[in-house]
Amino acid sequence: MKAIIVMVLAVGIAAGASAAQHKKNAPETSTPVQGNVAEQLEQIEHKWAESEVKADPAMIAPYLDDTMVQTNPDGSVSARKEVLDGIGKGDPTLKAVDLADMKTQSYGDAAVIMGRYTEKRESKGKHTMTAGRFTDTYVKRAGKWKCVASHDSVAVKE
Numbered sequence: 001m002k003a004i005i006v007m008v009l010a011v012g013i014a015a016g017a018s019a020a021q022h023k024k025n026a027p028e029t030s031t032p033v034q035g036n037v038a039e040q041l042e043q044i045e046h047k048w049a050e051s052e053v054k055a056d057p058a059m060i061a062p063y064l065d066d067t068m069v070q071t072n073p074d075g076s077v078s079a080r081k082e083v084l085d086g087i088g089k090g091d092p093t094l095k096a097v098d099l100a101d102m103k104t105q106s107y108g109d110a111a112v113i114m115g116r117y118t119e120k121r122e123s124k125g126k127h128t129m130t131a132g133r134f135t136d137t138y139v140k141r142a143g144k145w146k147c148v149a150s151h152d153s154v155a156v157k158e
Contacts, residue, residue, distance in 0.1 A: 037104060037106045037111055038102075038104035038106075038113075040145055041102075041104050041111060041113045041136075041138060041145060042099075042102050042104075042113070044060075044063045044138075044145060044147070045099055045102065045113060045115070045134075045136065046099060047059050047060055047063070048060045048063070049097035049098075049099055049117070050097075051087055052087055052091075052094065052097055053094055053095070053096060053097055055087060055088060055089070055090025055091075056087070056088075057084040057085070057087040057088045060084075060087065061084055062144075063144075063145065063146060063147055064080050064083065064084070064146065064147050065080070065139065065141065065146035065147060065148045066080060067080070067148060068080040068083070068146070068147050068148055068149065068150070069148075069149055069150070070082075070083050070149075070150040070151070070152070071149075071150070071151040071152070072152060073132065073152050073153055073154040083150075091121075093121040093122060093123040094119060094120075094121055095120050095121060095122050096119070096120040097117055097118070097119050097120075098117065098118045098120070099115055099116070099117055100115060100116045100117075100118075101115050101116045102114070102115035103115065109139060109140040110137070110138065110139050110140070111137075111138045111140075111145070112135060112136070112137050112138075113135075113136050113138070114133065114134065114135040114136075115133070115134060116131065116132070116133055116134075117131070117132055117133070117134055117152075118130070118131045119131075119132075130154060131154070131155045132152055132153050132154040132155050133152070133153050133155065134150065134151065134152050134153075135150070135151045136149070136150045136151075137149040137150075
């Protein structure tokens, strides 16, 4: 548990340091992004969803930083390699991943995108859906957006 907390803090500090370096060019507070940054990150998120459906990790690999960590719905943490391996193994029941309500906050060369997802599965003629939320943190490295942290939560059914 301590290792997870340290890892999350390290990612937060790295994103904060990057944003601090560019404070002269960034507003004092973050603002919702409507333009280029939001569009770029939404395109990456859609590629990520498509890569999971197609079980093709090469589609998303260029957008995941080598230091990327993902916190999964069960609380476990996966490194970049584990994320890509999981996509490569695929889930034959996964038929679609729909993304909605995406919002982006920009902090200079760092940005956070959050939204909702719905996974549609089919197994033995039975259709199921899983809904949840995601938050992904990106840092611009050498002019390209790279995801450094990802968090997924499954929505609780009431």
